[in-house]
Amino acid sequence: AQKITQTQPGMFVQEKEAVTLDCTYDTSDPSYGLFWYKQPSSGEMIFLIYQGSYDQQNATEGRYSLNFQKARKSANLVISASQLGDSAMYFCAMRERYKLSFGAGTTVTVRA
Amino acid sequence: DTGVSQDPRHKITKRGQNVTFRCDPISEHNRLYWYRQTLGQGPEFLTYFQNEAQLEKSRLLSDRFSAERPKGSFSTLEIQRTEQGDSAMYLCASSLTDPGGVDFGPGTRLLVL
Numbered sequence: 001a002q003k004i005t006q007t008q009p010g011m012f013v014q015e016k017e018a019v020t021l022d023c024t025y026d027t028s029d030p031s032y033g034l035f036w037y038k039q040p041s042s043g044e045m046i047f048l049i050y051q052g053s054y055d056q057q058n059a060t061e062g063r064y065s066l067n068f069q070k071a072r073k074s075a076n077l078v079i080s081a082s083q084l085g086d087s088a089m090y091f092c093a094m095r096e097r098y099k100l101s102f103g104a105g106t107t108v109t110v111r112a
Numbered sequence: 113d114t115g116v117s118q119d120p121r122h123k124i125t126k127r128g129q130n131v132t133f134r135c136d137p138i139s140e141h142n143r144l145y146w147y148r149q150t151l152g153q154g155p156e157f158l159t160y161f162q163n164e165a166q167l168e169k170s171r172l173l174s175d176r177f178s179a180e181r182p183k184g185s186f187s188t189l190e191i192q193r194t195e196q197g198d199s200a201m202y203l204c205a206s207s208l209t210d211p212g213g214v215d216f217g218p219g220t221r222l223l224v225l
Contacts, residue, residue: 004154035214043201045155045216091154093214098143099168100205100214102154 003027004092004103012109013082020067021077021106023092033095034075036066039105040088048090051075082110116217118204124223125194132190133220137206144187145214146179147203148172155203161187194224 005024013019036048051059051066059066067076087110092103117136137144142163147155160168163184181187201221207214
């Protein structure tokens with residue numbers, strides 16, 4: 001069964017606008033972590049933001065925020081004030097115990 | 113702290129040859145992971161080490177694949193008798209015990225001709 005689902009294969013966003021990337025997950029473990037990574041065309045996986053399952057508040061890191069809805073098993077990434085450099089593939093991932101499982105990714109293209 | 117490093121960054125080999133990749137994790141990280149990523153897909157888990165112990169191997173890791181982490185420091189991933197289907201990006205990552213982030217290296221791109 002798929003543990004991480006990203007339903008948006010690709011998205012276009014206008015520069016300076018916000019974009020929301022969807023992610024739903026499936027786990028029966030009460031303790032888990034949710035991650036978002038950015039992968040530009042160079043291939044490097046860049047860590048963006050982390051949310052622990054017991055964290056009460058949504059995580060934020062600069063222009064990135066994670067909209068964590070635990071009951072719905074949803075962990076959407078919001079990128080505010082998009083920049084051309086944000087064009088990349090974005091992966092949602094979940095860690096249960098030690099293993100990180102990834103979704104299929106969403107390609108974001110920022111238009112000038 | 114220079115992050116996770118991998119060597120080589122690119123490897124082209126002929127089918128049937130053996131290849132070995134190296135990963136140097138962040139020095140204080142006790143967990144080390146190998147992932148494989150094909151074009152347009154998310155990374156797939158291959159194997160996990162805690163210190164020098166290999167605690168899990170994916171079914172994706174056939175008998176031709178072997179990984180080691182001697183002394184709990186760097187790790188090597190060897191692929192024997194490479195096949196064209198082995199062409200992929202091989203990513204190494206490391207982390208501390210929970211909680212915390214998982215840091216990835218730049219990856220090794222393998223092309224099997």
